[in-house]
Amino acid sequence: MRQFKKIAMSHQNHKLATRLIHAGITPDPSTGAIMTPIYQTSTYVQNAPGDHKGYEYARTQNPTRTVLQNALASIENGKFALCFGSGMAATDAVAKLLMPGDEVIVANDLYGGTYRIFTKIFANYGIRFHFIDMSRPENIKGYLNDKTKMIWAETPTNPLLNIVDIAGVAAIAKANNLTLVVDNTFASPYLQNPLDHGADIVLHSATKYLGGHSDVVHGALIMNDAGLEERLRFIQNSCGAVPGPHDAWLVLRGIKTLHVRMQRHCENGATIAKWLRAHPKVDKVFWCGFEDHPNHEVAKKQMRDFGGMISFTLKNDSVEAANEVLKKTQLFSLAESLGGVESLIGHPATMTHASIPREDRIKNGLVDSLIRLSVGIEDVEDLINDLQQAIG
Numbered sequence: 001m002r003q004f005k006k007i008a009m010s011h012q013n014h015k016l017a018t019r020l021i022h023a024g025i026t027p028d029p030s031t032g033a034i035m036t037p038i039y040q041t042s043t044y045v046q047n048a049p050g051d052h053k054g055y056e057y058a059r060t061q062n063p064t065r066t067v068l069q070n071a072l073a074s075i076e077n078g079k080f081a082l083c084f085g086s087g088m089a090a091t092d093a094v095a096k097l098l099m100p101g102d103e104v105i106v107a108n109d110l111y112g113g114t115y116r117i118f119t120k121i122f123a124n125y126g127i128r129f130h131f132i133d134m135s136r137p138e139n140i141k142g143y144l145n146d147k148t149k150m151i152w153a154e155t156p157t158n159p160l161l162n163i164v165d166i167a168g169v170a171a172i173a174k175a176n177n178l179t180l181v182v183d184n185t186f187a188s189p190y191l192q193n194p195l196d197h198g199a200d201i202v203l204h205s206a207t208k209y210l211g212g213h214s215d216v217v218h219g220a221l222i223m224n225d226a227g228l229e230e231r232l233r234f235i236q237n238s239c240g241a242v243p244g245p246h247d248a249w250l251v252l253r254g255i256k257t258l259h260v261r262m263q264r265h266c267e268n269g270a271t272i273a274k275w276l277r278a279h280p281k282v283d284k285v286f287w288c289g290f291e292d293h294p295n296h297e298v299a300k301k302q303m304r305d306f307g308g309m310i311s312f313t314l315k316n317d318s319v320e321a322a323n324e325v326l327k328k329t330q331l332f333s334l335a336e337s338l339g340g341v342e343s344l345i346g347h348p349a350t351m352t353h354a355s356i357p358r359e360d361r362i363k364n365g366l367v368d369s370l371i372r373l374s375v376g377i378e379d380v381e382d383l384i385n386d387l388q389q390a391i392g
């Protein structure tokens with residue numbers, strides 16, 4: 001077969017923008033196609049038993065998925081990546097590292113589905129989860145005991161945009177031989193690389209910024225430790241929550257523009273956060289780019305910018321008042337999810353976080369009028385005009 005000039009090269013010396021486009025990618029060996037083909041196959045022909053090209057069965061390996069896994073490992077500054085059928089499937093795989101009796105310390109402000117899988121599924125298998133305020137790493141210490149195996153954090157958190165000090169938590173995890181998992185969905189690798197700050201596993205709902213176009217559900221894990229990768233790869237194959245090749249391809253295409261999309265998400269996010277803060281009907285605005293955000297200094301230390309996720313409450317703190325705003329926006333579509341090029345608006349109390357009991361929700365600051373914005377990359381003036389007519 002003809003050899004193609006562009007051969008597999010290590011892109012680790014390249015900057016992120018270059019790696020987002022090239023890492024893990026080589027022209028397709030059979031045709032030279034510059035874009036990775038969608039290998040829509042369930043199995044691979046062997047010359048003789050065990051004599052194959054590294055691919056046996058598509059639950060176990062798929063070439064489109066392999067390319068995406070290599071690309072994701074590179075852009076998160078990790079050695080390995082594993083792809084899953086959704087962010088929750090990735091979460092499920094990590095939780096399966098645990099055994100009955102094990103304990104996990106979890107940041108209490110986190111995606112409702114993560115709370116649900118821990119409390120409604122894995123708690124039934126005898127695993128204990130402590131949901132705590134992780135805005136100060138020292139808070140973890142009171143919950144450590146010899147059964148603790150894992151620490152789980154999201155940063156920035158969903159939906160209150162709290163910041164967890166990854167390096168601070170990682171120091172406690174290392175000292176106590178615990179696995180630190182960081183859900184990096186909100187930040188994306190453009191803004192933050194948790195492995196660089198000491199995390200053991202980075203989790204993504206690639207449905208969000210990595211995919212970037214609201215057209216795919218996908219999850220990923222990235223790590224440096226070969227033993228951990230082997231255990232998680234075993235779970236990936238044994239439990240089988242793998243993505244199809246077309247979905248892997250969509251994420252692969254999405255990440256090629258992550259940097260340009262994120263730059264605009266951040267610019268629009270900053271403008272809208274400041275505008276909301278000055279609005280007379282708005283009470284609190286949650287965005288980690290404000291200098292008076294309680295963990296702004298930590299955000300500056302571990303993030304490259306502050307992103308396009310913003311939450312705010314209304315002075316009239318009621319579900320009804322929030323509903324009025326949600327009903328009126330036109331460019332901001334009322335929908336779950338985030339991280340796409342188009343702006344979305346949501347009501348955590350009744351949508352993404354409805355699985356959290358009201359009492360717990362309010363205790364953690366998720367009040368009735370809280371509205372979450374995923375600021376897209378449209379013209380920011382149009383977005384502000386839309387919010388203005390909706391909030392009044």
Ligand SMILES: Cc1ncc(COP(=O)(O)O)c(C=O)c1O
Nearest residue numbers: 086087088111158185205207218
């Ligand atoms: C921070 C975070 N983690 C995990 C998930 C779950 O991902 P998925 O919806 O792809 O299963 C979500 C989904 O909204 C999320 O926002």
